[in-house]
Amino acid sequence: MGTRLNIGAPSDYRLARDVCSYGYFRLAPDRWDVDSQSLRTTFDLDDGPARAHIVEHDRGKLRVWFDRSLSHAEQRTARAYIRRMLRLNESQEDIAAFHSVDPRWKSSGRGRIFRSPTLFQDMVRTITSCNVTWKSTQNMNRRLCDVLGRAGAFPRPLRLARARAGTLRGRCRVGYRDRRLIELARLFASGQIDEQWLEDPEHPDEQVYRFLLKLPGIGPYAASNIMQLLGRYSRLAVDTELMRHGREVLGFAGTESEVIAQLQAHYEPFGKHRFRSYWFEMWTAYEAKHGPACQWQ
DNA sequence: GGTAGACCTGGACGC
DNA sequence: GCGTCCAGGTCTACC
Numbered sequence: 001m002g003t004r005l006n007i008g009a010p011s012d013y014r015l016a017r018d019v020c021s022y023g024y025f026r027l028a029p030d031r032w033d034v035d036s037q038s039l040r041t042t043f044d045l046d047d048g049p050a051r052a053h054i055v056e057h058d059r060g061k062l063r064v065w066f067d068r069s070l071s072h073a074e075q076r077t078a079r080a081y082i083r084r085m086l087r088l089n090e091s092q093e094d095i096a097a098f099h100s101v102d103p104r105w106k107s108s109g110r111g112r113i114f115r116s117p118t119l120f121q122d123m124v125r126t127i128t129s130c131n132v133t134w135k136s137t138q139n140m141n142r143r144l145c146d147v148l149g150r151a152g153a154f155p156r157p158l159r160l161a162r163a164r165a166g167t168l169r170g171r172c173r174v175g176y177r178d179r180r181l182i183e184l185a186r187l188f189a190s191g192q193i194d195e196q197w198l199e200d201p202e203h204p205d206e207q208v209y210r211f212l213l214k215l216p217g218i219g220p221y222a223a224s225n226i227m228q229l230l231g232r233y234s235r236l237a238v239d240t241e242l243m244r245h246g247r248e249v250l251g252f253a254g255t256e257s258e259v260i261a262q263l264q265a266h267y268e269p270f271g272k273h274r275f276r277s278y279w280f281e282m283w284t285a286y287e288a289k290h291g292p293a294c295q296w297q
Numbered sequence: 298g299g300t301a302g303a304c305c306t307g308g309a310c311g312c
Numbered sequence: 313g314c315g316t317c318c319a320g321g322t323c324t325a326c327c
Contacts, residue, residue: 131320136306175305180322219322240320 003070007062007082010092012109015039015056018086020293021283022114023134024125028142029152030085034295042145042153043081043117045074049151054082062086081117090231102270102277110280115229119195120188121154122229127177127184127217129225136173143172160185180217187215198230205234224275233275236267245282 016037019025025032029042038055050066057063062082070078083089095111105111116122128140141154148155148163155163161182168178187193193215198208205227212223224237236242243259246252252262263278270277287293 127322129320130322131304132306133308133319135308136320139307169305173306176303176322177305217322221321 002068003066003075005064005066005075005079005082006057007064007079007088009060009062009086009088010090010095011060012092012095013060013062013086013088013112014109015054015062015086016294017109018112019114020296021110021112022279023129023137024116024122025114025293026296027125027138028145029149029154032294032296034297037294041085041117042149042151043078044150044153044156045070045077047071047074049149049153050074050078051151052078052082054086085115085117087112087115087231098273098276101273104277105280110283111276113228113276113279116154118154119193119198119230120157120185123184123215123218123222123226124154124160124181126222126225126229127181128174130177130217130219130222140172140174140177144174147171157185157188161189177217183216184218205232208232209235228275228279234272236263236274236278238263241282242278245278245285249282249285 019039020032024030025039031040032038033040036055038053040051040053042049042051047070048068050068050070053065055063055065064078064082066078090112095109098111099106116125124144125137125141128144129137132140144160145152145154147167148159163182163185165178165182168174168181174181197203198211208230209223209227212218212226213220215223218226221237221239224235227233227235228237238260242263243256246259246263246266250263250266252259252266254262267274267278283293290296
């Protein structure tokens with residue numbers, strides 16, 4: 001008999017809208033179940049992997065079923081993972097503050113952007129999304145889980161830190177990212193990356209950004225994206241998607257640096273919420289083209 | 298400080 | 313089926 005957890009969420013939380021808000025919901029081990037409009041994933045917990053099925057039970061109430069019994073310590077860890085993934089730390093007031101700056105998303109309620117259960121997983125996912133098509137990103141993450149994860153869960157830092165570069169390259173198909181991922185995993189495994197320090201609002205964005213830039217495999221785009229994954233939305237993550245959005249959706253023209261300048265000016269009024277304004281603008285354009293993300297197969 | 302080219306995978310395309 | 317080209321962000325060597 002498995003464990004069932006009830007998890008309280010802000011009353012404005014909507015599982016389908018807020019999970020299907022960022023591409024990571026389609027990366028292993030996460031899987032959105034279109035039929036039941038619920039999230040399935042696997043966590044690597046202290047006593048072993050556990051499959052989780054997260055459903056919206058009622059307004060502001062989530063229910064999670066696990067395929068095995070969890071100890072109390074494991075339940076605490078699983079709750080923390082789920083709260084992080086779903087951004088349940090962002091209150092209704094936080095989202096209202098965003099909507100007061102950018103009212104375009106007030107009626108839909110958009111504001112939370114899905115992320116991973118751990119910062120390590122967010123960083124690995126970001127690195128595997130660099131310099132490749134989305135299909136390759138999906139393949140890399142699936143293989144990392146299949147080859148190095150326990151029962152299909154995402155590998156923990158220590159497991160990745162001890163992996164051989166040849167395994168990552170040959171079996172996980174991460175290419176030149178092999179050594180960079182191992183170095184990053186070693187930094188996590190040895191406690192040299194302090195998530196609390198990175199999230200502490202006392203530390204200015206610029207300081208955190210500079211720290212991230214020094215990490216292996218992380219350049220300007222990845223660092224900016226990790227900033228938003230840390231809940232710091234003031235920076236735009238400049239990649240080809242942003243450039244395409246600027247040219248095709250917003251109609252900006254000129255050289256790359258000229259388009260970037262126009263994008264910076266366009267999002268300037270949204271201040272510390274710049275990334276969210278950009279992201280939901282682009283996500284809305286995606287959905288207009290491909291249908292609601294919660295229906296994507 | 299700025300820039301060119303290498304690093305890889307996987308898809309598209311031509312033969 | 314095979315070879316070639318290209319997209320994609322980071323890193324390093326070089327100016």
